[in-house]
Amino acid sequence: MSRIRADRIVDRAATGAPLFPNGAVITGIATATTFSGNATTATTATTATTATTATNAQGLTGSPNISVGTITASGSVSVGGTLTYEDVTNVDSVGLVTARAGVDIVAGGIDLKGVLQEKVVITAGKLSATPNINTTNGMVHYFTTTEDAQSTPNIFSSVGINTEMAIGDTVSVTILSAAAAAGYSAKVSIDHTLTGITTSWVGGSAPSAGGSSGIDIYSYQIIKTANATFTVIGNLTNAA
Numbered sequence: 001m002s003r004i005r006a007d008r009i010v011d012r013a014a015t016g017a018p019l020f021p022n023g024a025v026i027t028g029i030a031t032a033t034t035f036s037g038n039a040t041t042a043t044t045a046t047t048a049t050t051a052t053t054a055t056n057a058q059g060l061t062g063s064p065n066i067s068v069g070t071i072t073a074s075g076s077v078s079v080g081g082t083l084t085y086e087d088v089t090n091v092d093s094v095g096l097v098t099a100r101a102g103v104d105i106v107a108g109g110i111d112l113k114g115v116l117q118e119k120v121v122i123t124a125g126k127l128s129a130t131p132n133i134n135t136t137n138g139m140v141h142y143f144t145t146t147e148d149a150q151s152t153p154n155i156f157s158s159v160g161i162n163t164e165m166a167i168g169d170t171v172s173v174t175i176l177s178a179a180a181a182a183g184y185s186a187k188v189s190i191d192h193t194l195t196g197i198t199t200s201w202v203g204g205s206a207p208s209a210g211g212s213s214g215i216d217i218y219s220y221q222i223i224k225t226a227n228a229t230f231t232v233i234g235n236l237t238n239a240a
Helices: none
Strands: 120-123 132-134 140-143 154-156 170-178 188-190 194-197 215-226 229-239
Touching: 188 229, 194 229
Parallel strands: 120 140, 132 154, 140 170, 154 188
Antiparallel strands: 170 215, 188 194, 215 229
């Protein structure tokens, strides 16, 4: 077998690169400092220091910086880091969109054409026996055991209502309780430490009794007006 030993191969005129019209078979590693043209049959690129232009390339591995205009994927796209996109005017998803840490809509609002579903936390017990209302689990809490005592709901979240809310923010919390005349709530507490907050009640008077039957529905609007300071508006409705 013939062998050529050379430090540099050029064309016959020594002015450019040689041509390989019949292709080239490389059994080792090919290292390129620059790349241009088309890579239509590249299945593995183990070392690519700089890829300036790669058209129709397949099987790229490693950590090159690739700049493209449009990406079309027939399979899944996995991003291990942060996906940042600006100047995006529309996101169209035909499947389910799941956000693990919340969604911040800074402008434009939400245009909802389907069903808006909300989780209800159902407790087989009385509010007076389990007064802690964790809004991280849901904003609607239903106690199915008939209430027979006065209670003060403690509304909190896993990180704290005061921590999660900014001044000027508001949240709505609904508590449903199997009704009895002896069972009612006149005040609320927030984050365990802000206890017995005076509540402004729709109608002007705090509840002094529960409904005689059915379900008592307590609706609270909580407004943060300063650090650890809240205005709470309550409304009691009985559904018999």
